[in-house]
Every structure is written in structure tokens, then in C-alpha cells.
Amino acid sequence: MASLGELERSVMEVLWSRDAGLTANDLRDALALRDGESGRAVATTTVLTVLSRLERKGFVTRARETRPHQYRALLTREEHTAELMHEVLDRSSDRDAALARFVGTVSAGEAATLRRLLDELSRS
């Protein structure tokens, strides 16, 4: 049994691969097609649950003028990733509570200083 998290991912992957909006039934069919024989059928109600969760998280928008509603990805995967990276890098001092980074962003000039420092260390 795939978890809701895995289903969310699968739904997003389908939406990211299409330009047009999809209905819950379209998505159910696309998921069944994608998973092939090995996959298991997902009920349309489950797809709707996943879609409303994704909508709440800001990944999916819903066009309400048509019936049934059409869903599409709000941003491309690349745009979401870029946004996440900005969040991690731009944390102000009181927002960085959850994360620790390996190395801060270092400019090219600073990197050159570091290399010189290391060369001096290894020579001495």
C-alpha cells in the first residue's frame, strides 16, 4: 500500500509532465497507466484527497469554472526547487532554527582567500 506521501509525489509527477489541466478521473487513469500491471488501482476519491492536500500545500491549483474541476501544477518542479533553495539560503537569523548547512555561501573572493590561507598552512 503506497502512502499518501508517495501518491502525492506520483500525482505531482503526472501534473508536471502535462501542460493541460487534468480532472481527478484523468489523473486516476494516468496513474493506472503509469504503474501498469504492477500498480494497483487508485480510487478517484483517493486522488481527490491527495489533490486537496496538494492544493493546501500550494502545489496545485484548481480551475472551478469547469465541471469536473481541472487541476494543474502551480509551478514547475524546477521553480519549486529554486524556491526551496532560496528559502534555505536566505534564512534570516530567526528563521534558521530548523536547518544546519554544511558550508555557508562563500563568494569567489573569499574562496581565493581561503585557498591562499591553506597554501600557507601547508607550506609552513
Add this chain to the structure above:
Amino acid sequence: MLAVAALLGVFALLLAWPVPVVLSRAAWPSQSPAVALALWQAIALGGGLSMIGCLLVFGSSPAGSLLAATGALLPHLFIGPIPPEFGVVHLAALTLAAGLAAHLALNLALTAVRAERERRRQHQLIALLGDPLPGEPRTRVLAHSLPLAYCVPGIRTATVLTEGLIEALGELELRAVIAHERAHLDQLHHLVLLAFRAWHSALPWFPIANRAERSVALLAEMLADDEARHAAGDDALRRAMLQVGSGGEPGAYADSGGVVPDIEMLEARLARLGGPVRRPPRALRLAVVSAAVLIVALPIAALLVSLGGIS
């Protein structure tokens, strides 16, 4: 009572100014980061207890003990008359003590809640955007060219790497980075950092709080580096730091004010690598640990003594 209050006051002042300054300038912490981290925590805890304790003991002094003062004042908390032996200064001290304690506790709670919310959001995003890294549990890879590694602590933990990082680093260097992030997660560094961040945000005008937060963050990085050295060796860790450090887009994130790891911290970490592992003498480490215990025990003992009253 007044003597105890004075003692606590002097102790609070020592822990607020000269002791942290000396510690943040000392050279030995980089050789023994775990001991130094314990000492910083003792200083923060002991300092807070002394400061609040000093006010509490002084404010209660007219009644002779903390318990007696509680007994005398509590019935008159909302309705007068206040017992005449308590002057305005005593009541002001007690109010300040209560306010300070509430302020610190609320700030800690608020910082923790904010951190938890941020973490939950991070987990949601990386679950949808990151791909698992084969062979490395709880590790996600983001499709981005900027070399970056970070970890998301909590009950569920995750180490996040970017494709740019994996491309820039060799196998051994990558192992060093992953070991570094895992050490942060396994050693629960976020809890220590959280406490100091809360302290800093509660007392932003307090010059030492900033210095303490920085020192503690650097010590946590050094502890994580030690695990990475153990897993992949000094050279691999150094190469990884330089690769990641220089690979970032220069200037692209220039407005990232207040970001914790900066160039000076990186220099301090690099300076420890290579050469034999130097450890401070056993006697020094023992002395520091004893000092840490004493720093916390002294205000607690003073408060316990004041609880029942001093003859």
C-alpha cells in the same frame, strides 16, 4: 538573605560578561568542542538562574525565606493590603523576576514552535521535490546546480543534498559531507542551537548572547566535522569544504543576512584539519567540566538554601 542575593548578583554579572568573553577568545575550545559546548550551556543556564534567583531572593528578603515570602504575598496577589515589611524595591524585584522568567520561557516556546513549523514545511517540500539517494537512508537529492548540503532535524530527520553538490564532489568527499550532516542529526545539535537562539532573541540587546550563539554554532560545526574526519579523513573533508564553499554562485545570495556559517567560521574549521589531533591536557578538560557543574550547582544551591530561610 541579602548576602545570598548579593552573591547571586555577582555571579550573574560574572557569567554575563567576563566569563563568556574569556571563553569566546580561548584557543582550547576548537580542540575540545564537546567540553566547550557543555560549558557554554552551563554558563547560559547558570547565568539565567543567578539573574532570576538574585531578584527573587532579594525581593523575598523581608519575609526571611522564599517560602515565607510566598505565604505572605500570595493571599494579597490581587487584593491588598501588601504586608508592610515589603517595600517598593522588593516588589519591583519580584515582578522583574517573574517577568524575566516568563519572557525567557515564552521566547523558548515560540522559537521551538517556529522551528517545528519550518521543519514540517521543509519535510513536505523535500518529500515532493527530492529523490532518494540509493544506499543512503533518509537522504534526499534536489535537482539544483548549486552545491549545497543541509539537514532537517526533528523526530523525522533528513539530509538534503543537491545534484550540484554530488557532481562537484568525489565519493570520499561526499561521504564526509553526509557524515557531517548525520552528526548534526544524531547529536541533536539543533536543540542546543535552539536554546541559544531563543536566548539571543529574548535578549537582543545583550552583547554576549550574540557571541554565545555564534560560538555554539561553530562548536557544533566542529563536532560534526570530527565525525566527518573519522568517516572520510581530513583531506576529503577539506576538499569538500573548499568545493562547496567556492562553487556557490558568488553574489547571488548577497542579501542573506544573519546566515550562520560564514567565512570566519569556515576558516576556523579548516584550521583544525590536517596535522595530528591535538587534545587539551586532561587536567584542563577535567577543570572545565568541574567548572560547568559548579556554575549550574551554585545558583541552585543558593536558591535551595533561601527556600527555607537562613537563620
